[in-house]
Amino acid sequence: METIDYSEKVPGLFVTHEAVSKSEEDELVDFADTQTWSGLGTSPNPELKRRTQQYGHLFSYRYRKVLQEYGPFPESCTFFVNRILENQWMQNTPNHLLINEYNAGQGIMPHIDAPALFGPVIISLSLLSDCIMTFTNQDQSIDILLPRRSLAILTLDARYKYKHSISKDLEETVDGVTIHRDRRVSFTFREIIAWEAPK
Numbered sequence: 001m002e003t004i005d006y007s008e009k010v011p012g013l014f015v016t017h018e019a020v021s022k023s024e025e026d027e028l029v030d031f032a033d034t035q036t037w038s039g040l041g042t043s044p045n046p047e048l049k050r051r052t053q054q055y056g057h058l059f060s061y062r063y064r065k066v067l068q069e070y071g072p073f074p075e076s077c078t079f080f081v082n083r084i085l086e087n088q089w090m091q092n093t094p095n096h097l098l099i100n101e102y103n104a105g106q107g108i109m110p111h112i113d114a115p116a117l118f119g120p121v122i123i124s125l126s127l128l129s130d131c132i133m134t135f136t137n138q139d140q141s142i143d144i145l146l147p148r149r150s151l152a153i154l155t156l157d158a159r160y161k162y163k164h165s166i167s168k169d170l171e172e173t174v175d176g177v178t179i180h181r182d183r184r185v186s187f188t189f190r191e192i193i194a195w196e197a198p199k
Ligand SMILES: O=C(O)CCC(=O)C(=O)O
Pocket: 098, 100, 108, 113, 124, 125, 164, 186, 188
């Protein structure tokens, strides 16, 4: 594992390479593929244009609030939750796991994860494919390579001031490195701090 500090480009952004091994990557993806995916017309969150799974709690994209507590994370993920705490990637035990699947040609629009609902650190594990995450802040746009099996750690400005997005492009270049997008599965761990935003 090696952590790259991108703070000079995007304050509060870190990327830890090889956060999981190849066999752990297989284990996590195999687990996800034995479970039911939602999105693309399937509830909950049928309106999403990509397939997702949620553990710990159920967040509704439509209503912008947490709807239900599911209980502990699946057994297959506990090794990684332990690693999160051992490395202090997050201070508190995550209570929400969002699995996103992006097939080639799928991305995610620029957004900031709801500041009122999710805690100060958002971490996202990239599996199966490299991708570029773009951080935008007013007129700045910074492309960051998230290699397969790396963990992106968003804190401070990277978490609260920059929007993050993933393009739909099948081929992209960052810092002279060209990547080819394939199916990507990400595991995003967050801490839910409130079920809905104060009115
Ligand atoms: O796929 C990722 O790494 C990021 C997902 C994300 O930004 C989100 O679901 O809020």
